[in-house]
Amino acid sequence: MNTPVKKQIHLAAHFPGVNATTVWADPRSGSQIDFSSFEHLARTAERGLFDFFFLAEGLRLREHKGRIHDLDVVGRPESITVLNALAAVTDRLGLAATVNATFNEPYELARRLGTLDHLSGGRAAWNVVTSSDAFTGENFRRGGYLDRADRYTRAAEFVAVARELWDSWDGGGAPRPFAHSGRHFDISGEFGVRRGPQGHPVVIQAGDSDEGREFAASAADIVFTRHGTLAAGRAFYADVKRRLGAYGRRPADLKIMPGATFALGDTAAEAQEKAAEIRRLQVSPQNAILALEQVWGRDLSAYDPDGPLPDIDPDPESQLVQGRVRIGDPLAVAAKWRALAAAKGLSIRQTVIETTGRQSFIGTPESVAAELDEFVQTDAADGFILIPHLTPGGLDDFVARVVPLLQERGSFRTRYEGTTLRDHLGLARPPAAPAPDAPAPDPKDPDAKDPDAPAPARGTRGAAVKG
Amino acid sequence: MSVLPSPSRPLRLAAAIGRGDAADALDAEPYIRAARLAERGRLDFVTLGDSFTRRGPDALAVLARVAPATERIGLVPTVTTTHTEPFHVSSAVATLDWVSRGRAGWTVDVSTTEAEARLFGRRPAAPARALWREAAEVADVAGRLWDSWEDDAEIRDVATGRFIDRDKLHYVDFEGGDFSVRGPAIVPRPPQGRPVIAVDATASLPREAAARHADIAYVRAMNRSGAAGARADLRGRAAAHGRDPDALTVLAALTVDLTDGERAASADSASYEGKLTAGRGGRTRYRGGPVGLAALIGDWYEAGAADGFHITPADPDGDLERFVNGTVALLQHRGVFRTFYPGATLRAHLGLARPAGRYAPAPAGGIA
Numbered sequence: 001m002n003t004p005v006k007k008q009i010h011l012a013a014h015f016p017g018v019n020a021t022t023v024w025a026d027p028r029s030g031s032q033i034d035f036s037s038f039e040h041l042a043r044t045a046e047r048g049l050f051d052f053f054f055l056a057e058g059l060r061l062r063e064h065k066g067r068i069h070d071l072d073v074v075g076r077p078e079s080i081t082v083l084n085a086l087a088a089v090t091d092r093l094g095l096a097a098t099v100n101a102t103f104n105e106p107y108e109l110a111r112r113l114g115t116l117d118h119l120s121g122g123r124a125a126w127n128v129v130t131s132s133d134a135f136t137g138e139n140f141r142r143g144g145y146l147d148r149a150d151r152y153t154r155a156a157e158f159v160a161v162a163r164e165l166w167d168s169w170d171g172g173g174a175p176r177p178f179a180h181s182g183r184h185f186d187i188s189g190e191f192g193v194r195r196g197p198q199g200h201p202v203v204i205q206a207g208d209s210d211e212g213r214e215f216a217a218s219a220a221d222i223v224f225t226r227h228g229t230l231a232a233g234r235a236f237y238a239d240v241k242r243r244l245g246a247y248g249r250r251p252a253d254l255k256i257m258p259g260a261t262f263a264l265g266d267t268a269a270e271a272q273e274k275a276a277e278i279r280r281l282q283v284s285p286q287n288a289i290l291a292l293e294q295v296w297g298r299d300l301s302a303y304d305p306d307g308p309l310p311d312i313d314p315d316p317e318s319q320l321v322q323g324r325v326r327i328g329d330p331l332a333v334a335a336k337w338r339a340l341a342a343a344k345g346l347s348i349r350q351t352v353i354e355t356t357g358r359q360s361f362i363g364t365p366e367s368v369a370a371e372l373d374e375f376v377q378t379d380a381a382d383g384f385i386l387i388p389h390l391t392p393g394g395l396d397d398f399v400a401r402v403v404p405l406l407q408e409r410g411s412f413r414t415r416y417e418g419t420t421l422r423d424h425l426g427l428a429r430p431p432a433a434p435a436p437d438a439p440a441p442d443p444k445d446p447d448a449k450d451p452d453a454p455a456p457a458r459g460t461r462g463a464a465v466k467g
Numbered sequence: 468m469s470v471l472p473s474p475s476r477p478l479r480l481a482a483a484i485g486r487g488d489a490a491d492a493l494d495a496e497p498y499i500r501a502a503r504l505a506e507r508g509r510l511d512f513v514t515l516g517d518s519f520t521r522r523g524p525d526a527l528a529v530l531a532r533v534a535p536a537t538e539r540i541g542l543v544p545t546v547t548t549t550h551t552e553p554f555h556v557s558s559a560v561a562t563l564d565w566v567s568r569g570r571a572g573w574t575v576d577v578s579t580t581e582a583e584a585r586l587f588g589r590r591p592a593a594p595a596r597a598l599w600r601e602a603a604e605v606a607d608v609a610g611r612l613w614d615s616w617e618d619d620a621e622i623r624d625v626a627t628g629r630f631i632d633r634d635k636l637h638y639v640d641f642e643g644g645d646f647s648v649r650g651p652a653i654v655p656r657p658p659q660g661r662p663v664i665a666v667d668a669t670a671s672l673p674r675e676a677a678a679r680h681a682d683i684a685y686v687r688a689m690n691r692s693g694a695a696g697a698r699a700d701l702r703g704r705a706a707a708h709g710r711d712p713d714a715l716t717v718l719a720a721l722t723v724d725l726t727d728g729e730r731a732a733s734a735d736s737a738s739y740e741g742k743l744t745a746g747r748g749g750r751t752r753y754r755g756g757p758v759g760l761a762a763l764i765g766d767w768y769e770a771g772a773a774d775g776f777h778i779t780p781a782d783p784d785g786d787l788e789r790f791v792n793g794t795v796a797l798l799q800h801r802g803v804f805r806t807f808y809p810g811a812t813l814r815a816h817l818g819l820a821r822p823a824g825r826y827a828p829a830p831a832g833g834i835a
């Protein structure tokens with residue numbers, strides 16, 4: 001009899017992004033672009049036995065009021081290239097790149113991801129994002145804009161095609177010609193990269209709409225979400241896992257990992273103080289006005305950040321902000337902010353500090369470990385994508401102080417059991433199609449010895465989403 | 468012994484580290500081994516060819532994987548321009564420069580075949596003339612994107628809350644025949660300012676692109692005078708585009724099969740040109756010993772027929788080793804080739820200055 005194993009937490013390290021979460025004004029803040037910063041964070045994550053390292057992507061510099069946004073960190077490298085370099089300085093850590101499905105083509109991206117999977121020994125992951133505004137399109141051949149429905153049919157077909165390409169090499173080590181003809185792609189030929197150690201690189205989905213959730217249920221291995229509270233997390237978790245059955249998939253086939261920020265202290269009070277200090281650095285007076293303008297969609301530069309909120313209402317049709325996801329319903333958000341400011345007597349800056357981006361987990365290492373564990377054990381999450389506020393040392397403390405406590409709780413690995421990212425995540429390697437006139441399986445071929453490969457649900461789910 | 472007129476510029480040497488269809492062509496180790504070997508020989512750079520119909524890994528990815536495992540050697544993958552996005556290509560090459568701390572280059576190539584076109588299904592195969600015109604545009608826009616951040620754009624000014632000085636970031640607003648790019652780059656200006664651009668300039672269409680945009684041109688020639696002619700032509704064209712011809716390094720490209728070893732070494736080195744044959748795909752193939760190859764290199768170089776050589780080992784392991792340990796060692800012993808790297812970037816190896824950004828204001832006192 002096996003002893004029952006506690007549900008295990010999965011952890012990922014998000015390289016600090018180009019938004020106000022990342023504090024650059026702190027003297028400890030290092031370069032956002034030097035390779036040494038990526039190496040530092042990746043090595044820290046691997047020391048902490050994390051599942052993977054994560055890079056976001058933005059294909060056009062953000063703008064505000066028609067000018068390049070200058071208050072946050074700007075500039076980052078191309079993800080897959082950095083991850084290939086990180087494969088040289090890490091051994092086990094998964095390597096996840098965010099790559100847009102609208103401004104790329106399946107053959108090239110499948111080849112680049114397949115290459116990363118080989119060169120890293122089976123550690124590649126792809127976060128499929130679909131942002132596709134005309135603003136970003138100005139940097140690309142296809143240009144243009146896709147509405148949400150089209151974005152997701154393209155993304156689903158893109159992932160399905162990439163898997164067809166990865167599967168076009170059989171166990172015998174020869175490629176079969178492929179031909180795909182669909183609404184978005186009409187391609188044929190021979191794929192140049194043999195199946196990688198993972199069979200298919202891990203697929204991550206980030207996007208929260210109904211279409212996004214459905215796409216995740218049909219095709220993703222991980223969902224990256226923004227649902228921060230226990231209640232919202234549980235609702236999201238239940239909703240997405242419930243959708244899996246329609247695609248012949250089991251709940252364990254899809255991991256739900258919210259993005260999470262944190263502030264640690266020796267005492268609860270110290271942690272609160274640190275959290276407040278980080279928030280003050282994140283919301284500079286200039287950033288407070290900017291956050292307000294993002295909601296209001298108006299030029300509010302004349303307002304005093306230490307003064308009261310504006311009396312005028314937001315402009316819901318505003319094009320002020322370009323290159324980032326717009327706030328849901330500006331009028332409702334403004335009403336909420338006004339009520340809060342009135343109740344507590346807050347200035348613009350204080351209101352922004354109170355209402356936006358408070359750290360998800362604040363406390364002593366013990367209390368943070370307990371809280372993270374509670375999220376996972378009560379099915380609000382399968383793990384977390386941790387977003388440190390400092391580059392590159394923002395995870396040092398977490399790895400040194402929180403990880404050992406998660407291990408003590410029996411909720412987190414004490415060593416890497418396997419070598420691939422699929423191993424870390426407990427995801428099976430999708431079986432390869434057999435060779436046409438399959439001879440006896442080659443014992444050296446990993447496709448030939450996959451005893452715990454699940455029923456062929458994975459092989460058919462690409463077809464299921466094409467519909 | 469007569470004193471040869473010493474060429475004004477040091478000899479450049481580069482080697483291809485491709486592995487063709489070998490069983491280990493998707494593993495990192497053989498590429499790292501080859502790049503380290505080339506680095507021990509103090510070569511300027513290694514190259515890795517690529518095309519979408521070739522079996523094997525993405526070349527730029529492999530050299531990014533090699534970067535942290537090497538220290539000085541330049542890393543020059545082929546990246547094609549026909550079915551790719553100019554914006555992504557420019558970001559990837561810039562990133563290779565960041566992860567290698569200033570050692571990136573890019574061999575520009577096009578995809579002319581129907582088979583390649585079908586892999587993308589976006590545009591039909593087109594004549595080479597149109598594709599090279601576009602390739603030149605892609606090289607052009609990549610250079611503009613690399614310049615689109617001024618070197619001192621990042622200010623981290625706590626007092627005003629500004630991370631960058633946005634007046635130092637520039638839209639490129641490039642209109643090509645088939646594409647346009649707004650900019651600025653999403654990647655800050657790379658360590659070399661602009662990574663090095665290379666083109667196989669043997670044929671006339673790519674030769675024109677090389678004359679306009681390349682820092683390195685490869686030419687395949689069957690003899691010394693053929694190389695000299697190509698070099699003179701390239702320099703003339705570069706000058707016609709208003710460039711300093713010395714800013715274009717012309718490398719004679721040879722596939723080398725050195726398995727004949729020292730039997731050939733004892734042969735008359737003056738007859739080395741007899742060892743050149745036309746290989747597959749218009750390549751020039753040298754078959755002989757490492758000593759004879761050193762004689763050929765020294766002779767062409769000293770006669771001004773080439774600024775250096777790009778070597779493709781016929782056997783990726785054995786011939787690279789024979790080249791580095793035999794030919795290169797001999798050239799070093801004779802004082803023809805460097806024995807250490809005086810600089811840390813590929814531009815430094817090639818004697819190319821780090822270019823000023825084209826959008827940066829001219830220095831005070833300069834031309835208004």
Ligand SMILES: Cc1cc2nc3c(=O)[nH]c(=O)nc-3n(C[C@H](O)[C@H](O)[C@H](O)COP(=O)(O)O)c2cc1C
Nearest residue numbers: 056057098129130131206207208209212224225226
């Ligand atoms: C947690 C999270 C992270 C995201 N990261 C990125 C990113 O790095 N790059 C990007 O272009 N879009 C990113 N997106 C945007 C999504 O791809 C998508 O465009 C957006 O969420 C809108 O889709 P939806 O309507 O389905 O929510 C992210 C979304 C979420 C929820």
